[in-house]
Amino acid sequence: MLPLLLLLPLAHAAPRPALDNISFPDPSLTFDPHTRAWYAFATEANTHHVQAATSPTVHGPWSFLPSVDLLPSPGAWVNSTSPRVWAPDVQYLSETNSFVLYYSALSAHSRFHCVGAATSPNITGPFTPLSKPLICPIAEGGAIDAAGYVDEADGSRWIVYKVDGSALGPGGPCGNGEPPGEPTPLRLQRVDVGDGVTLVGEAVTILDRDPEVDGPLVEAPSLVRLRDGDAVRALGGGFVLFYSSHCFNSAEYDVKYAVAEGIDGPYERRGQLLGREAGSFGLERPGGATGVPGGGGLVLHAECEAGRCMYEADYVVEDGEIRIT
Numbered sequence: 001m002l003p004l005l006l007l008l009p010l011a012h013a014a015p016r017p018a019l020d021n022i023s024f025p026d027p028s029l030t031f032d033p034h035t036r037a038w039y040a041f042a043t044e045a046n047t048h049h050v051q052a053a054t055s056p057t058v059h060g061p062w063s064f065l066p067s068v069d070l071l072p073s074p075g076a077w078v079n080s081t082s083p084r085v086w087a088p089d090v091q092y093l094s095e096t097n098s099f100v101l102y103y104s105a106l107s108a109h110s111r112f113h114c115v116g117a118a119t120s121p122n123i124t125g126p127f128t129p130l131s132k133p134l135i136c137p138i139a140e141g142g143a144i145d146a147a148g149y150v151d152e153a154d155g156s157r158w159i160v161y162k163v164d165g166s167a168l169g170p171g172g173p174c175g176n177g178e179p180p181g182e183p184t185p186l187r188l189q190r191v192d193v194g195d196g197v198t199l200v201g202e203a204v205t206i207l208d209r210d211p212e213v214d215g216p217l218v219e220a221p222s223l224v225r226l227r228d229g230d231a232v233r234a235l236g237g238g239f240v241l242f243y244s245s246h247c248f249n250s251a252e253y254d255v256k257y258a259v260a261e262g263i264d265g266p267y268e269r270r271g272q273l274l275g276r277e278a279g280s281f282g283l284e285r286p287g288g289a290t291g292v293p294g295g296g297g298l299v300l301h302a303e304c305e306a307g308r309c310m311y312e313a314d315y316v317v318e319d320g321e322i323r324i325t
């Protein structure tokens with residue numbers, strides 16, 4: 001028994017590759033109640049607009065699905081010669097036993113990205129896009145990086161996303177590195193619990209870039225709620241917002257987090273979780289993280305020979321902070 005007991009924690013220690021020979025940027029996670037398998041989805045690459053991988057557990061082992069593209073047709077509102085589909089996220093809709101896909105794509109009517117939505121009875125698609133984008137604040141630079149969230153406590157449904165002020169920026173790193181630069185607020189939008197695409201009320205800003213610590217941007221928000229308990233009270237709140245700062249192609253790219261007691265904030269910045277200051281366990285340019293629903297783990301991407309590979313990491317909540325283990 002002793003060797004097994006020693007091996008079990010080791011098997012989940014430190015960030016580890018989930019897919020080590022495929023570029024799979026900005027990974028998200030979804031549980032499929034039909035097959036009881038987990039799915040991960042990623043930014044366009046390997047000839048697909050939305051890539052997919054599957055695993056019997058949330059901790060792997062992951063298999064890339066080479067013949068699956070969730071979104072063969074990105075939608076009438078998308079630039080068809082250059083759709084640039086980024087940061088997909090899929091949510092299960094129990095009322096209709098179907099799925100909604102949130103994604104970002106280049107609008108055909110501007111030079112900016114907008115957040116779109118598409119639906120399918122099947123988690124692997126093909127998804128049918130809505131005829132119009134879901135969230136499209138063109139005057140602020142558009143929107144990207146949408147991630148869904150369902151609050152198990154009250155059944156409410158939400159989307160967090162980045163207003164892409166970077167795309168309006170004055171130049172420098174990522175186009176927004178010269179002062180003063182544009183805001184890149186992370187916003188929270190409530191949506192209808194049944195269809196996932198009817199907006200409910202106005203979006204609220206829950207975090208924005210602080211140029212001193214974030215450089216040109218914050219992006220890639222992902223929201224989880226940790227189960228209440230002493231450790232979570234010491235942390236300062238059960239809502240955890242993971243996000244990245246700096247340019248994705250710079251050595252400063254990272255995973256940061258902020259915490260709040262209520263879903264709409266105020267979110268208190270708690271600094272880096274993975275990156276040059278907090279330690280990156282040998283990962284280069286880690287970012288684009290998605291939290292495992294309910295807490296405890298993350299998937300993220302980091303540099304690899306194939307491009308940006310998917311990694312898994314575990315964390316603990318201890319002494320008022322979150323730490324990668």
Ligand SMILES: *[C@@H]1O[C@H](CO)[C@@H](O)[C@H](O)[C@H]1NC(C)=O
Nearest residue numbers: 019020021022023063064306
């Ligand atoms: C990646 O590795 C898997 C498992 O070893 C293998 O089946 C697959 O063919 C590899 N893919 C590429 C693109 O090399």
Ligand SMILES: *[C@@H]1O[C@H](CO)[C@@H](O)[C@H](O)[C@H]1NC(C)=O
Nearest residue numbers: 079080081082107108109110
């Ligand atoms: C689509 O994107 C390409 C490349 O960015 C651009 O040259 C073209 O003008 C865009 N087309 C439309 C209809 O916006």
Ligand SMILES: *[C@@H]1O[C@H](CO)[C@@H](O)[C@H](O)[C@H]1NC(C)=O
Nearest residue numbers: 034068121122123124125126
């Ligand atoms: C869902 O898609 C997968 C992969 O294409 C296919 O094998 C499966 O039969 C589909 N299931 C349903 C319910 O359509």
